[in-house]
Amino acid sequence: xxxxxxxxxxxxxxxxxxxxxxxxxxxxxxxxxxxxxxxxxxxxxxxxxxxxxxxxxxxxxxxxxxxxxxxxxxxxxxxxxxxxxxxxxxxxxxxxxxxxxxxxxxxxxxxxxxxxxxxxxxxxxxxxxxxxxxxxxxxxxxxxxxxxxxxxxxxxxxxxxxxxxxxxxxxxxxxxxxxxxxxxxxxxxxxxxxxxxxxxxxxxxxxxxxxxxxxxxxxxxxxxxxxxxxxxxxxxxxxxxxxxxxxxxxxxxxxxxxxxxxxxxxxxxxxxxxxxxxxxxxxxxxxxxxxxxxxxxxxxxxxxxxxxxxxxxxxxxxxxxxxxxxxxxxxxxxxxxxxxxxxxxxxxxxxxxxxxxxxxxxxxxxxxxxxxxxxxxxxxxxxxxxxxxxxxxxxxxxxxxxxxxxxxxxxxxxxxxxxxxxxxxxx
Ligand SMILES: *Cc1c(COP(=O)(O)O)cnc(C)c1O
Numbered sequence: 001x002x003x004x005x006x007x008x009x010x011x012x013x014x015x016x017x018x019x020x021x022x023x024x025x026x027x028x029x030x031x032x033x034x035x036x037x038x039x040x041x042x043x044x045x046x047x048x049x050x051x052x053x054x055x056x057x058x059x060x061x062x063x064x065x066x067x068x069x070x071x072x073x074x075x076x077x078x079x080x081x082x083x084x085x086x087x088x089x090x091x092x093x094x095x096x097x098x099x100x101x102x103x104x105x106x107x108x109x110x111x112x113x114x115x116x117x118x119x120x121x122x123x124x125x126x127x128x129x130x131x132x133x134x135x136x137x138x139x140x141x142x143x144x145x146x147x148x149x150x151x152x153x154x155x156x157x158x159x160x161x162x163x164x165x166x167x168x169x170x171x172x173x174x175x176x177x178x179x180x181x182x183x184x185x186x187x188x189x190x191x192x193x194x195x196x197x198x199x200x201x202x203x204x205x206x207x208x209x210x211x212x213x214x215x216x217x218x219x220x221x222x223x224x225x226x227x228x229x230x231x232x233x234x235x236x237x238x239x240x241x242x243x244x245x246x247x248x249x250x251x252x253x254x255x256x257x258x259x260x261x262x263x264x265x266x267x268x269x270x271x272x273x274x275x276x277x278x279x280x281x282x283x284x285x286x287x288x289x290x291x292x293x294x295x296x297x298x299x300x301x302x303x304x305x306x307x308x309x310x311x312x313x314x315x316x317x318x319x320x321x322x323x324x325x326x327x328x329x330x331x332x333x334x335x336x337x338x339x340x341x342x343x344x345x346x347x348x349x350x351x352x353x354x355x356x357x358x359x360x361x362x363x364x365x366x367x368x369x370x371x372x373x374x375x376x377x378x379x380x381x382x383x384x385x386x387x388x389x390x391x392x393x394x395x396x397x398x399x400x401x402x403x404x405x406x407x408x409x410x411x412x413x414x415x416x417x418x419x420x421x422x423x424x425x426x427x
Pocket of ligand 1: 058060061079102103199201202203237238239240275276277278279
């Protein structure tokens with residue numbers, strides 16, 4: 001459930017008319033709902049009530065400082081995958097002991113920054129990483145708390161680009177080799193092995209792959225304990241999917257997920273960590289765009305928007321579906337017609353939807369892409385020298401710009417001209 005509903009014929013973000021935000025900041029833009037963000041965080045937090053747990057928001061989904069601060073104040077920890085994310089989390093007020101560091105390619109520099117700044121744990125993904133982490137920890141006179149990310153070889157049944165738990169994926173250590181790797185970790189004095197980590201993919205719409213993976217983690221926990229390791233923490237990753245096509249999808253709820261976690265792992269007495277990203281931020285955001293032209297093509301009509309693939313790349317990158325709704329509520333039973341919904345970027349990949357049934361649209365109308373709060377703004381670029389679009393956060397009847405649109409001057413001046421080129425001569 002989100003807080004973007006029609007009221008008196010117009011779309012609202014909580015208690016703010018979306019059209020008012022468009023008038024204030026210009027289109028396109030992202031808008032996020034505080035109430036939805038917090039509601040989704042709490043849904044996970046409550047789903048794990050009864051077990052010692054921490055919900056670490058996977059901030060790669062949406063790492064705006066105001067979003068992080070909102071979630072941190074609700075009690076969230078953070079899952080980070082880079083130095084930049086670590087520093088963002090700290091800047092948003094998240095203490096080091098609530099930050100977990102994931103990722104297959106942590107550099108020595110990133111490891112050092114996190115160890116010096118304070119970290120809850122590293123989720124280690126390979127033996128060479130273990131060696132590097134041990135060396136940096138010893139050099140700093142510290143002991144790094146770690147889990148080892150295991151690859152359970154289960155099929156997450158999601159888009160190939162976001163499946164991470166099959167043996168052919170680059171992630172984690174094959175679960176069959178885990179005991180050997182834990183034995184190695186236990187011999188490294190700069191490491192303190194505290195648990196197991198697993199993350200099998202993103203946008204999972206079924207609990208079965210999670211359950212298969214967690215049963216393997218339960219078995220491994222018992223084996224590792226028998227081998228003499230102290231396993232007190234299980235990091236179960238993220239990945240629970242959201243309904244992008246609200247008319248025909250109903251992925252499991254956080255409460256179902258929590259019950260499954262209790263059932264498969266509860267008896268082990270471990271502290272549970274989860275790393276949801278998409279399910280917290282996805283339905284908490286819209287991308288709002290304006291129709292520039294309606295163009296009649298050969299047998300089809302194009303809705304040409306001012307938003308493009310550089311602003312929201314998910315349809316081009318993952319063949320993703322986003323519901324696209326008009327800001328003015330269509331009359332009940334209004335006739336619909338098919339449109340190809342596209343942006344202005346100079347490639348055919350800049351297509352948001354093909355033959356999408358919508359009520360008749362005209363130039364200047366506003367539309368909203370639903371479920372655009374996760375993997376939207378964070379994946380945007382300035383391709384075609386289009387400025388990064390603003391982000392806005394709504395809280396009740398208030399709204400604030402939380403990242404402004406850069407000026408073209410700022411964009412141009414980010415580049416520099418080498419000395420050997422002639423200075424620009426105004427003619
Ligand atoms: C991407 C990722 C997540 C978050 O996935 P969602 O599908 O957004 O919940 C969590 N943990 C790790 C290690 C990831 O790579």
